[in-house]
Amino acid sequence: MLDKVRSHITHWANTTLSYAGKVALINSVIFGIHNFWGASVLLPKGIVKKIHKMCKDFLWGIEDGQRRMVFKSWESLCRPRKEGGVDIKEILSCNKEQMMGWIKKIETDAPNIWVKWVNAYILKSVSFWNFQITTVHSWFWGNIITCRDNLVLYTGGIQQAKQLLLTPEYKSLIYECLRSKGPVQSYHRTLGEPLNIPKHSFIGLLAAENRLPTVDNLCQRGMVLVNRCVLCESAAETAAHLFFECPYSAEVWFQVSRWMQVPIQASLSQTLRWYKLHNRGSALVKRQRRCLLLCAIYLLWKERNRRIFKGLSSTPAALIWQI
């Protein structure tokens, strides 16, 4: 029954939602898990693994019982946009972050009946920071002591842990300490522009990292044997060719470059570099340029997919009109 419901939801998501839409839905579900379960118990690793699998299946889609092609690792998607991710919250780190709320209540002696009970019947006269767990204590209490030990380990000592708990933003600081980290990406301002349409940013991110399923990428995995660009039908399809070298794309860029008043670049990496170093003008103009760039990349990718999967095609002039 559960599998049937899951397959209906996956089918609905695949036919109606973009990747960016699915990411928003995943974040909303994970937020609910954190607010309810994550603040009450330390989730077992097996459960976290199962939630991750369900989220990944939902995001990339399922076909004949198998997950479709994965374009980007889950770990990298969970990083902030600055580090090339899409800001999905890491379940395990968020769970630990939420559990720290209990430790803060004990440490600050919050006016709470649970804290009074802990002091009277569990800790008695022993300091919370030196308390040792035994077999008579509950699973929940064991979770709190595990989080306490993690906190001391990450902050470097009991005094540092106590100081951290006294800061108002202690939860976000703890999450920052626990989450996996990656290098800051040079293109993050262009892709993270708030005016961008989210689905444009998502495809732009995959294009910038050469993770889109272009024919050359599929050939490397042995999934396709013939490599031919569907836009010009005269060269092999690579990300570099599809987005910039192809005569079809060049015609689109010629017009877009005139509007944006930017020189035409030879590749996506050069274009992103140009935006980082030379994007001059008023704040609005700079933001509009970023939007137009991402919009053009998204529509070129969409045009390529329409030709392959629907047998429909548009002229460069029609694409420019859409942009």
Ligand SMILES: [Zn+2]
């Ligand atoms: Zn081409």
